[in-house]
Amino acid sequence: MSVENKVRQAAKTIKTADALLITAGAGMGVDSGLPDFRGTQGFWRAYPAIAKLGLTFEEMANPASFAENPHLAWAFYGHRLNLYRKTTPHHGFNRLLDIGRAKPHGYFVFTSNVDGQFQRAGFAAERIVECHGSIHHLQCLTSCSDEIWAADQETVNIDGVTFRALEPLPRCKHCPAPARPNILMFGDWSWLGQRTEGQQQRLDGWLGDLTKARAKVAVIELGAGGVIPTVRHFSERVHQQTGGTLIRINPREDGVPRGQIGLPFGAAEGIRRICDFMAAV
Numbered sequence: 556m557s558v559e560n561k562v563r564q565a566a567k568t569i570k571t572a573d574a575l576l577i578t579a580g581a582g583m584g585v586d587s588g589l590p591d592f593r594g595t596q597g598f599w600r601a602y603p604a605i606a607k608l609g610l611t612f613e614e615m616a617n618p619a620s621f622a623e624n625p626h627l628a629w630a631f632y633g634h635r636l637n638l639y640r641k642t643t644p645h646h647g648f649n650r651l652l653d654i655g656r657a658k659p660h661g662y663f664v665f666t667s668n669v670d671g672q673f674q675r676a677g678f679a680a681e682r683i684v685e686c687h688g689s690i691h692h693l694q695c696l697t698s699c700s701d702e703i704w705a706a707d708q709e710t711v712n713i714d715g716v717t718f719r720a721l722e723p724l725p726r727c728k729h730c731p732a733p734a735r736p737n738i739l740m741f742g743d744w745s746w747l748g749q750r751t752e753g754q755q756q757r758l759d760g761w762l763g764d765l766t767k768a769r770a771k772v773a774v775i776e777l778g779a780g781g782v783i784p785t786v787r788h789f790s791e792r793v794h795q796q797t798g799g800t801l802i803r804i805n806p807r808e809d810g811v812p813r814g815q816i817g818l819p820f821g822a823a824e825g826i827r828r829i830c831d832f833m834a835a836v
Contacts, residue, residue: 565802565816566832572773574660578790582778586645586823604718613741625733629720633711639670647826648676660770684754692737695727698745772799777822
């Protein structure tokens with residue numbers, strides 16, 4: 556089947572669906588100007604100061620980095636927090652939100668991204684699952700309590716020459732330990748997952764209602780790669796459970812199970828092409 560026909564098929568699927576499940580990986584944010592950490596070289600291009608230290612993304616995105624060098628760890632995460640706060644989500648977010656709002660059974664989002672871009676684009680917080688947590692929420696590095704709190708009041712200033720976060724660093728609300736983002740990191744045994752678990756419970760309830768109603772579900776997956784396949788596995792599981800159609804948009808990894816739709820585009824372009832066909836039908 557030609558790519559054009561696949562786009563047409565995807566547009567028809569989404570237009571006739573009763574509900575829209577949006578699943579998204581890191582590629583969803585690339586078109587908003589967010590960095591792509593794909594591979595060590597991609598990470599080092601985004602953070603040359605860390606490249607000089609020879610540290611990998613896996614070493615930086617690790618709770619041990621906060622214990623060993625909190626000023627460097629918060630320079631990395633503080634830079635990301637500041638970047639996400641000032642980034643405007645691309646138009647594809649708005650188009651998906653309009654489609655989802657118009658569905659009889661609405662929409663839900665499942666994302667491995669910690670950037671909060673869906674909320675920033677206007678998606679309802681109670682309709683989003685952040686399976687790896689959120690940089691916009693904090694917890695104690697030592698897990699002295701189970702509290703997770705919003706990072707709205709935190710400001711992280713960074714010395715651009717030394718790439719070190721300046722004092723005061725974000726601190727726990729209950730003890731002298733540093734705070735850390737409520738993000739599931741590599742080698743992370745202290746992540747507090749109850750916020751994400753609550754989100755997942757709401758999504759599971761929604762999916763259960765769709766099954767009872769025998770609703771037609773369109774699953775549109777955007778920018779989710781196979782290196783950490785959490786999102787891809789979830790998309791495939793939901794399409795199998797609901798009998799819905801999976802539409803996978805990925806410029807390099809658009810392979811899909813038999814009978815599903817794979818489109819070799821970036822997220823913004825894939826959404827635009829589908830919406831253009833929907834408008835023409």
